[in-house]
Amino acid sequence: MTGIPLHGGDPSVLRRLNSVATLRALRGGGEPTLTELANLVSLSRPTTEGALSELTARGLVEEVAPEAGRRLGRPARRYRFRAEAGHALGVEINAHRTLVYVADLDGRVVGGHRADLDVGLAPRERLSAVRGAARTALAEAGLTRSELWAVAAGTPGVIDADGRIAICTVVPGWQGVHLARELGRSFPCPVLVENDANLAAVAERWRGAAENVDDVVYVLAGLHTGAGALIGGRLHRGRWGAAGEVGTLPELGLRDTAAELAGLGTSPGPERPEPQADRAAEEILAAARAGEPAALARVDQVAGRMARGIAAMVLALDPEMVIVGGALTLTGDVLVRELRRHVLPLCLGPTRIEASTLGDESVGLGAVRLALDRIEADLLRLDPGPS
Amino acid sequence: MTGIPLHGGDPSVLRRLNSVATLRALRGGGEPTLTELANLVSLSRPTTEGALSELTARGLVEEVAPEAGRRLGRPARRYRFRAEAGHALGVEINAHRTLVYVADLDGRVVGGHRADLDVGLAPRERLSAVRGAARTALAEAGLTRSELWAVAAGTPGVIDADGRIAICTVVPGWQGVHLARELGRSFPCPVLVENDANLAAVAERWRGAAENVDDVVYVLAGLHTGAGALIGGRLHRGRWGAAGEVGTLPELGLRDTAAELAGLGTSPGPERPEPQADRAAEEILAAARAGEPAALARVDQVAGRMARGIAAMVLALDPEMVIVGGALTLTGDVLVRELRRHVLPLCLGPTRIEASTLGDESVGLGAVRLALDRIEADLLRLDPGPS
DNA sequence: CACATTATGAAAGCCTCTTACGAAAGTTTC
């Protein structure tokens, strides 16, 4: 946790440490020469060379053709990180669809597939649809399952530490499913499961609106509103994986957002969400964007209600940035503008409130990032581990 | 941040690493023999010996007299961590008083002083009272300022990253004071400043009700209610140091708690807090403890109001535990019981809600712990640093 | 007082990193 070693080490840990440092330097991209690399890691050239030959043997690094001469002197050998050495699979599973991405170790998406799902699908069918989508995506990328190094899946609900869906109200029958174990049967590598809003937050920090921002709250505005938080650049799950579920408090206005936007009123406790509420909500938002007064008023009203819940999260966590995404933001930024207007006056600091830039890809991409994080942790770990 | 090195190292980093590991093992307490220590850090005896002689030269470790024989064989040399090698100063400063602790590197309190302060005191006088209290506490411990390795202070309000009091409504004139710089003039060592509720959370995790719990929310129930959060065992300050200020949202019932308890109603925005509200609130709590119905009803009502704010934090962060402390809890655990009754139904997980066990010492002890954390970070850092 | 037991002290050997120097492979210049 603290990075402070409990155990000392013999000279061999130096070798590992230097290997890791070299790999890390190469992961930055580019195709540095041996001497450039040696300077980067502050090691001597022979040592760097040794680390590189080990990494090459492990398939993580490759020597590339020397740059066709334009500089003086003997051409330098260049090396690059073999991003294609392994792959990560990111999956989104929700009530309406599943979305799968395959990415290489650099996070470049090399395949994907999306499939619409019926809301009423039983977990077993839902799972086999997911497996099918994964198969298709892998085929598109020309890969087999054995070339996957990690898999991550995002889904609505509270996910416990084992990857079981502890609470889920929006996908029928989903609660209680041990998603990590189920998917684990299909893949010969670690399988992680995480709440969808949490993953969206991860994605927006990776390559979205919150790039490199360390403290982020992501608000997933859909039928209900969920939220995910990154604290110090790391995902905050909470003790039982339930962090960000402020939506549970009725007076904070994050329940049945779409329904209220659509003017259906707050239903007491719908076992099955009504998809038409989503569509109706989107229509209202479109009308608001067109300037229709009644629609604007409705958006204003809902934003005012949601604002309290978001403000509660902002005041609790004091993030640098709030990202608003989810189905309700896909048709424009009316909602974000209204939320900004309502939330900012309630905050203490100059928190920025921005729209998601990844749209409906954020959960899937966040899953990719989570899987990559796991791979990197394994790769850059100092102790060799049982692999 | 990640503990992964960017730079490689020559054999000398091994030595530092092993020194650090040895020191860390000794910090655990006890007076191990050389061989016991070598086993602890998984190093050979000669290497451990080398690390020890370096640490001894730095004054951090000392050889103690061998345990008077009761075992067979040649008596083993024993070593111990010299907790008296350095000291930390922890300070609490609020509207009514200042409290100072001096502790050695093991956190053992070796001196302290508390002084009542007039609420209306100007910052300059308040500061000199604090300096006086520190001087008295140091004298009691038989130490000079130069033997302090770090100082930390806790005070109400939002503290920015530089140790300036960005927002403070409860101590007149306090807002805008650059507390870290002011105190820095008096001490030849790092000076840290932190929000009081944050420090109370740190203290309760250190040696209070939340020992070794990683995700904790501390609710400081005083005139207003502040909160501090520990996430993953680390203090979460937020981007602008304003994390935990849920009390700002009026509908969450964490403003003017004492005033409402005392039946004074919610004052719109008191420039100066009224100390009699505190006292009246305590009387109500005592009456409630005695079972007086009217008082019980009042407590119940306030707890119900506060519960929403606390629940908002719990739902946002999903902590393992909520600690309730502050002036309102000193007279008994009525408030805690009522809060537990009101908050738990609103939560998703089995969050524990407990009373502070450190009482009005928590902020000062948290300051000690924060200073010690800083010292440890410096001590256990691998790179030598400019010290 | 000898013996068993445990710890210390010092030397030998191994691993890894750094420095140093000559050879190699290009480009530029004449």
Add this chain to the structure above:
DNA sequence: GAAACTTTCGTAAGAGGCTTTCATAATGTG
């Protein structure tokens, strides 16, 4: 087209650190 120049490569020597090993020292037991 060859010599000069420049930069990199390959390898050997040297230094720092850790481990193993064996003889020695100090203490309790019979």
